Amino acid sequence: xxxxxxxxxxxxxxxxxxxxxLLTMYKYxxxxxxxxxGVTVLKSHNFTTSDDKPDAIILRxxxxxxxxxxESLYCIGRAGAxxxxxxxxxxxxxxxxxxxxPGANANAVKELVVCGLLLSSRGIIQGNNFSKTLSGLDxxxxxxxxxxxxxxxxxxxxxxxxLGIIGLGSIxxxxxxxxxxxxxxxxxxxPHISIDSAWRLPKEVxxxxxxxxxxxxxxxxxxxxxxxxxxxxxxxxxxxxxxxKGAKIINLSRGGIVNNxxxxxxxxxxxxxxxxxxxxxxxxxxxxxxxxxxxLLPHLGASTKEAEINCAYMACDQVCNFLLxxxxxxxxxxxxxxxxxxxxxxxVIINKNEPGMIGKIADEIAAAxxxxxxxxxxxxxxxxxxxxxxxxxxxxxLITNLQEIDHVLSVRICN
Numbered sequence: 120x121x122x123x124x125x126x127x128x129x130x131x132x133x134x135x136x137x138x139x140x141l142l143t144m145y146k147y148x149x150x151x152x153x154x155x156x157g158v159t160v161l162k163s164h165n166f167t168t169s170d171d172k173p174d175a176i177i178l179r180x181x182x183x184x185x186x187x188x189x190e191s192l193y194c195i196g197r198a199g200a201x202x203x204x205x206x207x208x209x210x211x212x213x214x215x216x217x218x219x220x221p222g223a224n225a226n227a228v229k230e231l232v233v234c235g236l237l238l239s240s241r242g243i244i245q246g247n248n249f250s251k252t253l254s255g256l257d258x259x260x261x262x263x264x265x266x267x268x269x270x271x272x273x274x275x276x277x278x279x280x281x282l283g284i285i286g287l288g289s290i291x292x293x294x295x296x297x298x299x300x301x302x303x304x305x306x307x308x309x310p311h312i313s314i315d316s317a318w319r320l321p322k323e324v325x326x327x328x329x330x331x332x333x334x335x336x337x338x339x340x341x342x343x344x345x346x347x348x349x350x351x352x353x354x355x356x357x358x359x360x361x362x363x364k365g366a367k368i369i370n371l372s373r374g375g376i377v378n379n380x381x382x383x384x385x386x387x388x389x390x391x392x393x394x395x396x397x398x399x400x401x402x403x404x405x406x407x408x409x410x411x412x413x414x415l416l417p418h419l420g421a422s423t424k425e426a427e428i429n430c431a432y433m434a435c436d437q438v439c440n441f442l443l444x445x446x447x448x449x450x451x452x453x454x455x456x457x458x459x460x461x462x463x464x465x466x467v468i469i470n471k472n473e474p475g476m477i478g479k480i481a482d483e484i485a486a487a488x489x490x491x492x493x494x495x496x497x498x499x500x501x502x503x504x505x506x507x508x509x510x511x512x513x514x515x516x517l518i519t520n521l522q523e524i525d526h527v528l529s530v531r532i533c534n
Contacts, residue, residue: 145442148173150181153198157431164439175438178204179430185209193531194218194441196434199421200289201373202451203346211452211502214469214528218437218450222289223429224421228371229293231397231420232341235369236282236298238414239339239393242272245411278302283337285330285353286344286372287312292319294341299323308333309344331361339367346373356381359390367393371420374398386412445506445533447497454499458506461493465533466507471526472498479524480505487517 146169147161157177166175172191176183182204183195194216195205200223207217238244249268253261282298284291287309295305299321307320308327327333330353334340340362344350354368355378362368368391370377377394379402385391392412396403399415407413421430433449440446445467446457466484470476477496484491484507494507513532521530 145174146172147175147177147438150176150178150183151198153177153179153435154428154431156428157198157433157435160432160435160439164443166439166442174442177431177434177438180204188213188215193529194438196438198427198430198434199224201345203373207452214502216441216447216450216453218434218441218448220430220433220437221449223433224423224426225289225293227423227426228290228343228420229297231371231416232290232294232369233297233301235341235371235395235414236277236339236367239367239369239395240277241274244414246272277339280304280338281306281336283308283327283333283340284324285309285333285340285342287316287320287324288343289316289319291341291343292316294343295320295324303339306333306336330358334358334361334366335363337363337366339369341369342372342376344372344376346375351375352378352381354378354382356384359385362391364390365392367391367395370394370396370398371416374400379403383413386410443533445504445531447504452499453502453504454497456495456497456504456506458493458495458508460508462508462510463534464509464512466505466509466513466521467529467531467533468505468507468521469528470503470505470524471528472501472503473526476503476524476526477505480507480521480527483517483520483524484509484513486520487514489513489517 145166147166148170149168172189174191174193175196176187176192177196177198179198183206185206188206188210192215195210195218197205197217197219200219200221202217202219205217210217249272253264256264279302281304283306284295285308287295287307291309295307299305305321305324306327307324308330344353353376359381368377368382377396379400382394383402383406386394393414394412395414397416397418397420399417403413403415407415437448440448444460445465447453447455468480481491490510492508492510494505496503496505512534518530521527
């Protein structure tokens with residue numbers, strides 16, 4: 120059970136036109152290199168860095184263990200979309216909110232998908248390697264050699280081809296928009312597409328009825344789904360056999376989504392003609408050294424200055440919004456929740472999603488003779504969160520009573 124009521128120097132919290140005194144000082148710990156633009160957000164709210172029991176962790180690729188989830192931890196901000204490096208199940212059990220930054224690196228990944236489409240179609244890498252062998256030739260011999268050999272690297276245009284997009288979130292939607300502008304036909308498959316994502320899609324995108332349907336119709340396939348149990352080995356041999364002959368597969372999402380041994384078999388059997396991935400493995404490297412149908416990139420998807428800044432800023436902003444107000448945006452384990460501040464005192468109460476919890480919490484506040492000015496409650500699966508604005512400062516006795524309610528995981532005061 121955790122409670123936050125750290126009284127330090129008085130600072131100020133501005134919410135729209137209201138100004139409230141802020142008495143809570145938060146600590147954060149950063150793993151990996153986070154763009155300074157994100158760190159500036161934390162510092163602007165007078166958060167301090169600390170390795171000792173931080174309230175928030177900010178990270179990129181660092182693999183967290185259960186030991187990193189200290190008892191004072193309230194949230195984790197992942198500067199990126201994937202959270203498979205975070206023990207989310209354990210975090211949820213402790214009432215720790217896990218944030219990610221969907222869309223912050225979407226443009227960077229989209230541009231690399233376009234690059235992958237071109238690399239798999241035009242013999243660009245092969246032509247570049249050939250050109251390097253022409254060193255020492257005079258101009259006439261150089262031109263003759265290029266004219267004689269360039270037919271080997273002849274490719275195909277993207278216009279008029281069909282691109283199948285698996286996963287139509289922030290990145291998949293951008294890929295669809297760009298590919299459509301390039302004259303490609305688009306087929307999409309996403310059984311869990313959100314309303315916001317659907318609004319972003321060009322109206323020309325055709326809905327595939329199944330994954331097999333998409334694979335059978337696509338000249339190119341681009342994957343944009345998270346790596347979870349349901350998507351591990353999503354493209355294995357039984358699915359790849361449905362591919363249109365000669366299809367090109369692009370995976371800039373996560374390595375485990377495509378079964379590498381099966382994609383090599385599909386290449387051997389000429390089911391697919393190219394595999395472009397951002398996740399090299401020993402077997403793929405061996406293949407790329409002996410054949411030209413595998414193109415490997417060293418995890419470059421979000422490796423742009425702009426994407427790193429966007430992700431860091433977004434992650435740190437979400438962490439600040441949660442610690443200062445209890446608001447949640449883009450959490451992978453908690454429901455979204457937001458409530459405008461109406462009083463100087465806000466309780467943030469996290470509990471297991473059990474019947475009768477709101478009533479028990481409200482009864483304790485009423486028993487302390489404190490009025491609830493405004494409140495909201497949201498739940499997701501087995502977890503729930505309450506934002507409760509009260510008119511008076513809660514006593515330690517009230518905090519203790521709230522903590523002792525069965526199934527309450529944490530009680531925090533934003534004041």
